[in-house]
Every structure is written in C-alpha cells, then in structure tokens.
Amino acid sequence: MDSEAVTWDIAPGLVMLFSRFLPIVVPIDMADNFGGKKSAPIGPETLHDDTPTFGFLLLGTILTIGASLFLPVAALGLLAEHLGPIPLGGCRSPMDVIRIKS
Secondary structure (H helix, E strand, O other), X not given: OOHHHHHHHHHHHHHHHHHHHHHHHHHHHHHHHHHOOOOOOOOOOOOOOOOHHHHHHHHXXXXXXXXXXXXXXXXXXXXXXXXXXXXXOOXXXXXXXXXXXX
C-alpha cells in the first residue's frame, strides 16, 4: 500500500475528530462544571426566571441576535441585485434604466 494513500486515509479521520468531537465535548464539560456550582442566594440583585421581565429580555436578545445575523444579508442581496449586470436585473447608470424602459 502506498504511504501517501495511508496519509490521506488518516488525515480526514483526524480532521473529523478535532472538528466534530471537540466542539461537542467542551460544552458538555462546561455544563458539568456549571452544574456543580452553588446557586446564588435570591436577593434584590438577582433576576428571577419566572417573571415577564426575564421573558421580554430573553425575547429581545433572541430577536436582536437574529436580526443582526439576517438583516445585513437581506440588505446586501438588494444592493448586489441593483449593482449586478443587466441580465440579472441590475443597472450600471441611470441612463441604462431610461434605455431599457423606452
């Protein structure tokens, strides 16, 4: 068997080990560490998770992060369509629009 073939057989396995296995193990280990910690005593500075304030803060955080991930792509899509070549719907100058409509 060719030594180069063995290298190319082992390399994808190592890549899958490091790129798939470690990202699963690390959060599980973090959850285990957080599970072993003592909980903070309830006081005026703590935010209870059974109140409307917590729900609105969680919903606002989810919507803000979702919007920051989605809206730039939506805006860039319209911009790219406008600046793209004529067959794809874009135009190069205002005169091109006048020529196309007439």
